[in-house]
Amino acid sequence: MPSTAPDPLPPGLDPWAVARRFEPVVRYTQGELFFPMAVEDYVARAALWSRPAVPAPGRRDRTRSRVADHGELTLDGLLQRADEHRDSRLELRTVPGPLARRERLQWRRRPDRARLSSTSRLATVGLLGRLIDVLFRLSLVVRGAVPGGLTAAIQQAHPTPADPQAGHPYYAHVSSDGRYLVVQYWFFYAMNDWRSTFGGVNDHEADWEQVTVFLSPREGWSDPDGRALPTDPADWRVAWVAFSSHDETGDDLRRRADDPDISWVGDTHPVVHAGAGSHSGAYLPGDYLIRVEPPALQRFLAAVRRTRRALFPWTDDEHKGLGIPYVDYARGDGRHIGPGTDHPWQPVLVDDDTPWVRDYPGLWGLDTDDPFGGERAPGGPRYERGGTIRASWGDPVGWAGLAKVPATAAELHATQQERLAELGRQERSLSADIAQRTRALQSTAVGVDAVPPTLARERGGIGARRRVREKESAVADLEQERRTLVVEREYLQRAINRPVETPPHAHLRHRAVPDIDPDRPPGLLLRVWTEASLSVLLALLGVALLLGYDSALLLGGVAILAVTGVEAVLRGRIATYLVGLAVLVVIGGAIYLAVTNLRVALAGLLLLAAVAGAVANVRALLRRR
Numbered sequence: 036m037p038s039t040a041p042d043p044l045p046p047g048l049d050p051w052a053v054a055r056r057f058e059p060v061v062r063y064t065q066g067e068l069f070f071p072m073a074v075e076d077y078v079a080r081a082a083l084w085s086r087p088a089v090p091a092p093g094r095r096d097r098t099r100s101r102v103a104d105h106g107e108l109t110l111d112g113l114l115q116r117a118d119e120h121r122d123s124r125l126e127l128r129t130v131p132g133p134l135a136r137r138e139r140l141q142w143r144r145r146p147d148r149a150r151l152s153s154t155s156r157l158a159t160v161g162l163l164g165r166l167i168d169v170l171f172r173l174s175l176v177v178r179g180a181v182p183g184g185l186t187a188a189i190q191q192a193h194p195t196p197a198d199p200q201a202g203h204p205y206y207a208h209v210s211s212d213g214r215y216l217v218v219q220y221w222f223f224y225a226m227n228d229w230r231s232t233f234g235g236v237n238d239h240e241a242d243w244e245q246v247t248v249f250l251s252p253r254e255g256w257s258d259p260d261g262r263a264l265p266t267d268p269a270d271w272r273v274a275w276v277a278f279s280s281h282d283e284t285g286d287d288l289r290r291r292a293d294d295p296d297i298s299w300v301g302d303t304h305p306v307v308h309a310g311a312g313s314h315s316g317a318y319l320p321g322d323y324l325i326r327v328e329p330p331a332l333q334r335f336l337a338a339v340r341r342t343r344r345a346l347f348p349w350t351d352d353e354h355k356g357l358g359i360p361y362v363d364y365a366r367g368d369g370r371h372i373g374p375g376t377d378h379p380w381q382p383v384l385v386d387d388d389t390p391w392v393r394d395y396p397g398l399w400g401l402d403t404d405d406p407f408g409g410e411r412a413p414g415g416p417r418y419e420r421g422g423t424i425r426a427s428w429g430d431p432v433g434w435a436g437l438a439k440v441p442a443t444a445a446e447l448h449a450t451q452q453e454r455l456a457e458l459g460r461q462e463r464s465l466s467a468d469i470a471q472r473t474r475a476l477q478s479t480a481v482g483v484d485a486v487p488p489t490l491a492r493e494r495g496g497i498g499a500r501r502r503v504r505e506k507e508s509a510v511a512d513l514e515q516e517r518r519t520l521v522v523e524r525e526y527l528q529r530a531i532n533r534p535v536e537t538p539p540h541a542h543l544r545h546r547a548v549p550d551i552d553p554d555r556p557p558g559l560l561l562r563v564w565t566e567a568s569l570s571v572l573l574a575l576l577g578v579a580l581l582l583g584y585d586s587a588l589l590l591g592g593v594a595i596l597a598v599t600g601v602e603a604v605l606r607g608r609i610a611t612y613l614v615g616l617a618v619l620v621v622i623g624g625a626i627y628l629a630v631t632n633l634r635v636a637l638a639g640l641l642l643l644a645a646v647a648g649a650v651a652n653v654r655a656l657l658r659r660r
Contacts (some may be wrong), residue, residue, distance in 0.1 A: 042210075042211040042212055042213065043211065044209065044210070044211050044216075045211065045216075045263070045264040045265065045266050046266070047266035048216075048264075048265075048266045048268075049268070050207070050209035050384055051382065051384060052268045053209055053216065053218055053250075053268045053271070054207035054209060054218055054220070054382055054384065055382060056268045056269075056271075056303055057218055057248045057250070057268075057273060057303050057304065057305075058205065058207075058220060058304060058373060058374065058380055058382065059220055059246045059248070059304060059305050059306065059307050059373060060300045060304050060305070060306045060307070060371060060372070060373035060374060060375065060376065061222070061246075061306075061307050061309050061371070061372045061373055062306060062307070062308050062309065062320070062367035062368075062369070062370075062371045063309050063311070063367070063369040063370045063371070063372075064151065064308075064309070064310070064311035064364045064365060064366045064367065064368060064369050065150075065151060065366065065368045065369040066150055066151035066232070066233070066311060066364075066369065067309070067311055067312070067369050067370065068186070068190050068195075068226070068228060068232060068312075069189075069190065069193070069195075069224045069225055069226050069227075069228065069242075069312075069314075070195055070203055070224070070370065070372065071203040071204060071205060071222040071223060071224060071372070072193060072203070072204070072223060072224065072225060073204050073223075073381075074110070074206075074223055074391065075109070075110055076193070077127070077129055077193070077223065077225060077241070077399075078108050078109065078110055078113055078127065079106070079108065079109065080105060080106065080129055080130070080192055080193075081105065081108060081127040081128055081129045082101060082103060082104050082105045082107075082108075082127070082128045082131070083101070083102040083103040083108060083113065083116055083125060083126070083127055083128075084099040084100065084101055084102060084125070084126045084127075084128060085099065085100055085102050085120045085123035085124065085125050085126075086098065086099050086100075086123060086124045086126070086402075087123065087124070088122055088123055088124050099126070102116050102120060102125070103116055105128075105130075105131060110390075110391050111390075113127075113391065113395055114390055114391060114394045114395060117394060117395050117396075117397060118394065124397065124398075124402070125395070125396075125397030125398065126397060126398045126400065126401060126402050126412065127240075127241070127397070127398065127399050127400060127412075128240070128400070128401055129189055129192060129193070129225060129240065129241070129400065130185070130188045130189055130192050132182075132185070132188065133182045133183060133184030133185040133187070133188050134184040134187045134188045134191075135184070136184070138184075138187070139183070139184045139187050142187040142190075142191065143187070151232075151233060151311060151364060181230075181231075181238040181239055181240065181401065181403060181410050183231065185226075185231075185238070185240070186226055186228040186231045186232060186238065189225050189226045189240070190225075190226070190228075192225070193225040193226075200379065202378070202379050202380060202381040203372050203378060203379075203380060203381065204223075204380070204381040204382070204383050205220045205221060205222055205380055205381075205382060205383070206220070206221040206222075206223070206383050206384075206385045206392075206416060207219065207220055207221075207382055207383065207384050207385065208221065208384075208385050208386060208416065208428065209384070209386075210386075210431065211264070212430075212431065212432040213432065213442060214251060214252065214264070214441075214442035214443060214446060215249050215250065215251060215274070215432055215437065215442050216249075216250040216251075216264070216271055217247060217248075217249055217250070217431045217432065218247070218248045218250065219245050219246075219247045219248075219416075219427070219428070219431065220245060220246045220247070220248075221243060221244070221245050221385070221416040222243070222244050222245065222246075222314070223241070223242070223243055223399075224241065224242040224243075224244070224314055225240075225241060225242075226238075226239075226240060226241065226242065227239045227240075227241075227242040227312060227313060227314065228312045229310070229311070229312035229313040229361075229363075230312075231312075232311070232312050233311045233312040233313075233362075233364060234361065234362065235312055235313055235325075235361045235362070235363065236325065236361045237405075237410050238410060239400060239401075239403075239410050239411060239412050239413070240399070240400020240401045240412045241398075241399035241400035241412050241413060242314050242413065243399070243413050243414075243415065243416055244279040244309075244314045244315065244316065245278075245279050245416070245427065246276070246277070246278055246279070246305070246307050246316060247276070247277040247278075247427070247431055247435065248273055248275075248276055248305065249273070249274050249275040249276070249277070249289070249431075249432070249435070249437060250271040250272065250273060250274060251271070251272060251274040251442040251443050252264065252265050252270060252271060252272075252442075252443055253265075253270055253271060253272040254272075254443075254444060256270045272292070273292040273303065273305070274291070274292055274442065275289045275290065275291055275292065275435065275437060276289065276290055276292065276297060276305045277289040277290075277435045278307050278315075278316025278317070278318065279314075279315055279316050280315050280316055280317070280547065281310075281313070281315050281323075281325050281363065282325070283545070283547065285434075285435070285436035286435075286436040286542045286543060286544065287543055287544055287545050287546075287547070288434070288435050288436070289435045289436065289437065289542075290318060290539070291539045291542075293539055294318070294539040294540070295539065296318040296319050296546075296548075297318055298318075300373070300374050300375045301374065301375070304373060304374045304375070306367075308320045308321075308365040308366070308367040309365060310323070310363040310364060310365045311363070311364040311365070311366075313363055315363060315365070316365075317363070317365035317547065317549075318547070319548055319549055320365060320366050320367040320368075320549070321365060321366065321548075321549025321550075322362050322363070322364055322365070322366070322549055322550065323362065323363040323364075323365060323547065323549055323550055324361075324362060324363075324550035325361045325362070325363050326361075365549075385416070387417070391415075392415060392416060392417050393417065395415060396414065396415070396418045396422045397414070398411070398412040398413065398414060398420060399412055399413060399414070399415060400412030400413070402420075416428060436542075448531070451527060451530065451531050452531070454527060455524065455527055455528065455531070458520055458523060458524040458527070459524070461520055462517060462520045462521065462524065465513055465516060465517045465520065466517065468513060469510060469513045469514060469517065472506065472509060472510050472513065473510055475506065476503070476506040476507055476510055479499075479502060479503055479506060480503050482499075483499045483500055483503055486499075571598060572594060572595065572598045575590070575594035575597075575598070576594060578590070579594060596616070625639070625640075
């Protein structure tokens with residue numbers, strides 16, 4: 036099978052030395068149950084199951100057949116069976132099943148088990164977000180989900196080593212792409228227990244996460260022939276860092292080495308704060324509010340946001356209260372692994388020729404068939420769930436949005452000069468085209484203008500004048516394009532003559548920072564209210580329906596106003612609530628009048644228009660004075 040690496044490594048470069056020089060430090064949250072482990076240990080306890088690769092038409096085939104039982108596998112044995120069942124979908128199961136209820140309760144009560152001081156996630160969103168949360172939780176009953184008690188069973192099967200020096204492995208993939216040297220550190224966890232342990236959005240068996248370091252030749256390195264790359268790790272410097280993270284893609288994945296959000300141990304070891312249970316990577320320690328929008332509700336929530344912006348344009352956060360709220364705890368106050376800590380790494384090099392990376396395209400845990408995807412086990416570091424090669428593995432530079440970014444200052448300068456020359460050529464070409472089209476426009480226009488209007492109507496003069504307008508518009512478009520090129524050329528020349536350091540966050544569309552201040556948690560009343568208010572509202576609406584349809588609308592409206600009013604008081608937003616209520620009353624009254632008395636509604640609109648016009652005219656008059 037051909038390698039997916041875009042370019043070969045520089046001859047003489049030791050990938051082991053490169054991986055050790057830039058390996059990260061991972062800081063976990065207090066209460067974390069799963070830490071990086073060896074794939075051999077996971078496979079040694081796992082069973083292998085297969086399912087048909089192509090299910091029967093019109094349904095999902097959930098029938099599994101066991102290929103190897105627990106304790107029968109090694110890595111070599113896994114690859115042999117994968118080859119024998121390459122026409123099937125394969126899944127590893129590390130434990131036979133979840134713990135029973137009594138065993139699970141005993142496991143939860145262990146005195147040595149660390150606890151997390153959690154944040155009230157529901158206090159961060161409004162009623163709509165809490166309603167969606169309830170529906171999403173109910174959906175776990177009907178969609179594929181990891182069963183309860185599985186976290187406890189897997190943690191007992193793969194406990195954290197008691198000896199700090201036992202070490203934790205990472206799997207380093209070193210590749211070259213253009214002038215970038217890319218070092219990916221892959222971490223394997225037996226379980227993602229974000230939902231069951233930390234109140235997050237999902238659980239799934241096994242978890243693969245990564246930290247990717249993009250290196251470029253250090254400034255001042257002597258390049259003998261203009262194309263060679265360094266072979267000494269000391270001649271490489273960190274240019275960019277990218278962590279696995281929730282809902283971040285492209286440019287938002289990466290941070291520049293001089294970004295103040297990145298912490299370092301020494302000069303070469305970036306610090307990543309791993310989310311509790313989710314193991315996602317964060318640059319800054321803290322609690323991150325994640326708002327998940329189920330695919331089935333994305334259009335509905337987008338319409339709600341548009342309506343909110345139209346009715347309440349003064350609101351400062353268009354996403355507030357929407358989506359399902361979850362907190363990703365990346366506090367870094369638990370175990371630390373890596374250089375400068377009590378827990379060293381055990382590096383393992385992998386590439387496209389590593390047999391278990393290349394030849395096992397199956398899943399590393401149970402496939403729950405969750406249509407949302409969150410509860411399904413992952414593929415390996417090289418493969419997506421469907422068996423295709425991950426973009427982060429096969430094209431890490433493009434995956435992080437770096438294909439457009441020169442790796443060194445020299446390359447940047449050369450690229451700027453090339454663009455400057457190209458802009459000059461385009462500008463000259465446009466100028467020639469404009470001159471030619473202008474002559475043609477003038478030729479057409481003088482001919483049309485020479486024809487008397489009475490004769491022009493008989494000879495299709497209207498169509499001729501339309502052609503003149505079309506040619507004139509085409510010339511104007513080209514002139515606009517040329518002006519744009521001129522502006523770009525002038526600014527580019529200025530950047531070449533007086534280079535200015537780009538701010539480290541300039542490339543980011545969204546800068547992920549902690550959303551919740553642990554020193555200012557929501558008050559007790561607000562936490563209690565957000566946990567109980569939705570149940571209170573639903574109960575009141577149910578009582579209103581039981582009292583009869585005639586009173587249900589009135590009582591339901593009163594219940595909604597009462598519940599939202601209490602929430603506004605607890606959140607300190609009573610003024611916003613009253614203004615919003617006034618806007619809704621006006622809109623509701625207008626709709627009611629339009630339905631019941633169209634004449635009065637039109638009169639009201641005319642009076643409002645008259646008042647608005649008079650106010651605008653008075654303001655204009657005062658400004659002129």
